[in-house]
Amino acid sequence: MSHPPNGPTTPRREPAHDTRHDAHPARQHAPAPEGAGASSSTGTTSPGAPPPAADEERPAPRTHPVPVHDAAAALVVRDLTKVYGHDGRPAADRVDLTVPRGSFYGLVGRNGAGKTTTLSMATGLLRPTSGQVLVGGGSRDELVDVWRDPITAKRRMGVLPDGAHLFDRLTGRQLVAYSGLLRGMDRQLVEDRTEDLIVAMDLQDAAGRQVQDYSAGMTKKIALAAAMIHAPSLLVLDEPFESVDPVSAANIRSLLHQYTESGGTVVVSSHVMDLVQRMCDHVAVMDQGRVLAQGTMAQVCDGMSLEDRFVSFVGGRTEAGEGLQWLRPE
Numbered sequence: 001m002s003h004p005p006n007g008p009t010t011p012r013r014e015p016a017h018d019t020r021h022d023a024h025p026a027r028q029h030a031p032a033p034e035g036a037g038a039s040s041s042t043g044t045t046s047p048g049a050p051p052p053a054a055d056e057e058r059p060a061p062r063t064h065p066v067p068v069h070d071a072a073a074a075l076v077v078r079d080l081t082k083v084y085g086h087d088g089r090p091a092a093d094r095v096d097l098t099v100p101r102g103s104f105y106g107l108v109g110r111n112g113a114g115k116t117t118t119l120s121m122a123t124g125l126l127r128p129t130s131g132q133v134l135v136g137g138g139s140r141d142e143l144v145d146v147w148r149d150p151i152t153a154k155r156r157m158g159v160l161p162d163g164a165h166l167f168d169r170l171t172g173r174q175l176v177a178y179s180g181l182l183r184g185m186d187r188q189l190v191e192d193r194t195e196d197l198i199v200a201m202d203l204q205d206a207a208g209r210q211v212q213d214y215s216a217g218m219t220k221k222i223a224l225a226a227a228m229i230h231a232p233s234l235l236v237l238d239e240p241f242e243s244v245d246p247v248s249a250a251n252i253r254s255l256l257h258q259y260t261e262s263g264g265t266v267v268v269s270s271h272v273m274d275l276v277q278r279m280c281d282h283v284a285v286m287d288q289g290r291v292l293a294q295g296t297m298a299q300v301c302d303g304m305s306l307e308d309r310f311v312s313f314v315g316g317r318t319e320a321g322e323g324l325q326w327l328r329p330e
C-alpha cells in the first residue's frame, strides 16, 4: 500500500483518530446518511516554519498511511492510476487514500495535481487504468467495489463533479426532484426534501427558474442539493465552494458539519488551504498525480499552517513578479 514515511517533512505518527460519531438526531436540512438512523425512501437508500522562499528541493513523494481499519472506512482507494494519453504519464499515480467514516476529508493540490481525476475514478465516473476503489457506508460494514458493483456503490454516494453537465433546461426545483425520482425515491419524500434543500441552499427565489439562467454559484448550489437528496452516506464534492458567496458557503459548511456529526462522510477537493484547514479534520496533499501526505489535519500540518505545509511539500513558489518586470502601468 503506501510508502513508509521518512525524512524531516514526514508527519508524526499519531494514534488513530477515530472520527466516527454517534447518530445525531438534531438535523434540519442535511439528509441523514444511510446507517445513521435516516428514514429510507426506497429501502435501499437513505443513504512554523516559513515557506521556502523559492523553489527549494522538493521532498521525495511519500504517503502517510492512515491507521484506520478498512471496515471503519467510508472510502478506500488502492493503487489508483490513470493514464490519459499515450505519453505514459499518469494523471493519477498509484494513489492510496483511506477516508475514515464520519470524517470531513480535504483533498488539496495545485492545478493539474490529479484531484479531479482521482475523485472521478473514485466515484465511478472515470474508468481507472488500474487500481481499486471501495465504498463503505452500508448498514453492515462491508465495502463495495465501485467498479464491480457500481449500482450499490453509487447508491451510497452523492457526487458533485467538477464542471458537472446538468439538465439545465429544468428548473432548479425540477432538477433536484428528478435526482431523487431517478433514484427510485418516494415522490412525497422527494418533494419534502427538495423544499428543504432549496431553503438550505437559499435558492427559494430561483427554484422556479431554469438552471441555464443560474449564476455559477447558484448552479453549484443546486447541483449540491441534487447530490444530497438521497441522503447518501458519502458525499464527494469537487470544489464545492468555487463561485459560491461567503454567506451561502458558511451555510453549506454548517450543513455539511451536521451531516458528518450524524455519521456521514464528506470528501472535498479545494485549492483554498485556509478553508480546508478550518473545515476538514483529515487532509491529503496531492502533486503530480501522487499523494505526498495524508492523515489527520494535525498529523499533516505538524504544527504549521496547512498552506505553509503544502508549500513545503510541493515547492514551486516564485518571487512575486519574477519574469514579469514589464508588467507595469505606463
Ligand SMILES: Nc1ncnc2c1ncn2[C@@H]1O[C@H](COP(=O)(O)OP(=O)(O)OP(=O)(O)O)[C@@H](O)[C@H]1O
Binding pocket: 084, 085, 091, 109, 110, 111, 112, 113, 114, 115, 116, 117, 118, 271
Ligand atoms: N480528459 C483528459 N485528457 C487528457 N488529460 C487530462 C484529462 N483530464 C485531465 N487531464 C490531465 O491530467 C492531469 C490532472 O488533471 P486534473 O484535472 O485531475 O487535476 P486537478 O488537480 O483537478 O486540477 P485543478 O485543480 O486545476 O482542477 C493534468 O495534467 C491534466 O492536463
